[in-house]
Amino acid sequence: MxxxxxxxxxxxxxxxxxxxxxxxxxxxxxxxxxxxxxxxxxxxxxxxxSAAVDELVSRRGLRTPFLRVAKDGATLPEPSFTAPGGVGATIADxxxxxxxxxxxxxxxxxxxxxxxxxxxxxxxxxxxxxxxxxxxxxxxxxxxxxxxxxxxxxxxxxxxxxxxxxxxxxxxxxxxxxxxxxxxxxxxxxxxxxxxxxxxxxxxxxxxxxxxxxxxxxxxxxxxxxxxxxxxxxxxxxHPWTRHALAAQLAETALAALREDPAMRTSLPLGVDGPEGELDEIRARLVTALTTADPAPLFARTRRGQGRPAPLGPLAQLAALDALTDDTHVRLREALEPRLSGERLWTRAGWLDLAPADLPAVHRLLDGEAHATRDLGPALVRRLLRAGVLVPAAP
CATH class of the missing domain: 2.60.120.650 (Cupin)
Structure with missing residues (x-):
């Protein structure tokens, strides 16, 4: 096409x-x-x-595996294109x-x-x-x-x-x-x-x-x-999520539930030569576990682990905390993959347990827009800024 x-x-x-x-x-x-x-x-x-290529190769101090070299269908050994960093940079590659x-x-x-x-x-x-x-x-x-x-x-x-x-x-x-x-x-x-x-x-x-x-x-x-x-x-x-990957997470969630079933933790009979005689009951329990399993938490956790949040400058973040007023506008840091489960907020920056009174403000933040500190509560904003969940934003 x-x-x-x-x-x-x-x-x-x-x-x-x-x-x-x-x-x-x-x-x-x-x-x-x-x-x-x-x-x-x-x-x-x-x-x-092209200028970016030259800068990355010559001035950024990159290390392997941030670069490979290939020729005639094969990759060259790393020692052939790496060297120590010199005085003050005790890095060999x-x-x-x-x-x-x-x-x-x-x-x-x-x-x-x-x-x-x-x-x-x-x-x-x-x-x-x-x-x-x-x-x-x-x-x-x-x-x-x-x-x-x-x-x-x-x-x-x-x-x-x-x-x-x-x-x-x-x-x-x-x-x-x-x-x-x-x-x-x-x-x-x-x-x-x-x-x-x-x-x-x-x-x-x-x-x-x-x-x-x-x-x-x-x-x-x-x-x-x-x-x-x-x-x-x-x-x-x-890197697409596949139905096979989701099936694997469903099975993992079901198996985790079966670990909590005392009957499934019992040993097989002595002298057993194979699974015959046990499979019918195990299949039935596994089907039940698969039917009731919810892979969504595992899916969300795995997805969070596949990426990183947007860059965060520690000096700029400290300056934002020091200058915080009721008129300061803040927003969620980008690429956090936030997920509110009950009173716990899960993000790529970690998780936080929230007070029930803070939940309405956090729900508003999940829209990704900028909000004034006075509308969210200064204490909550300070906590989320310190946690790297919020960043300053233009009003």
Whole structure:
């Protein structure tokens, strides 16, 4: 599927920056089904650039595994591109920009990993996209010299959006050999099938130019070769929740309940050679536990653990506490994944038990909007600022 981007003024980043499709249309026509190419989606220089690559490699003191180096389908050993940090930085595995330059000049691809943690514009963008999609998103950048290829044909176990930043890259896309693979089904377990499928005619053979976006569902085979200039592309990896994952959490919740059943904790009879004779009762109890299990708390806890809240500056937070007045406006820190369960507020910054009198104010805060301290209560605001749950906001 190939399209030119079209943008509504009130569109989210999925529509305004990536696909030209709203979330519902994208979910109905594309999500998890087919590759989708959007020509001229936009200018991504505000998110990432060649200058950002140079700064990250040469000036930020990055360590492994924030960078991999690949050549001829294999990753190079970390000692070949890392070195001690020097006086005052007793760190043995910081990136060595000289070694990286030599490897790059020799045809190696630089892979900047977890950019959502090291480059603020990418972090902000991935956080917004994750909120829209309801699935965690991470980001890597691939920097490939002209006429070179970092990796052979393979598939990912997560969906990806490929944003071409600079240069051009030819992509060959083939149909999956494993449909919708999970983390436990990586391409390395199907090397022969992947190689055979990649030798056939591709479903899509295209050259991405700056501003183009390619969406690939997990499992679709792909390989890419830089063309006549250095290619920089950003890959946004979407790690989808699956029905299998939800089933696993349902089973885990049910098994936790069965641990509280004394009959299920009793030993099997002496001399038993197999499960026969016990399975009927165990199945019946397991079915009952599955029927009544509520995986929502475990789901929420796991989801919170898959991301981090928005950055929090300790000095700015202390200044906000010191300057707090009734007119100060505050809001929930972004990407907290808040969940109020009874009188306990769960967030990625930890949990807090609340007084019943504070619950109406906390319910108001959950709308994500800015609120005046006088409307919430100074004591509650101070507590939530100290906990890193609230941050100052413009009125």
């Amino acid at each position: 190939v399209r030119d981007a079209g943008v509504r003024a009130d569109a989210g980043v999925l529509e305004s920056r990536l696909t030209g499709l709203g979330r519902e249309e994208f979910a109905r026509e594309v999500w998890g089904r087919l590759p989708s190419l959007t020509r001229g989606a936009g200018d991504f220089s505000d998110i990432f650039s 910081q990136l060595d920009d000289t070694a990286l330059w030599r490897a790059f000049a020799d045809g190696a691809t630089l892979v900047l990993q977890a950019l959502h943690r090291t480059w603020e514009p990418v972090g902000t963008f991935t956080s917004r996209l994750a909120t829209e999609l309801g699935h965690p998103v991470q980001a890597n950048a691939y920097v490939t010299p002209p006429q070179n290829q970092g990796f052979d044909a393979h598939y990912d176990v997560h969906d990806v959006f490929v944003l071409q930043i600079t240069g051009t890259k030819r992509w060959l896309i083939h149909e999956p050999v494993v449909t919708a693979p999970t983390r436990e089904q990586p391409w390395t377990g199907h090397r022969a099938a992947v190689a055979e499928a990649a030798s056939g005619a591709p479903v899509l053979d295209t050259v991405l130019e700056p501003g183009d976006v390619l969406y690939l569902p997990r499992g679709w085979l792909h390989s890419a070769v830089a063309q006549g200039a250095v290619s920089v592309h950003l890959t946004l990896g979407v």
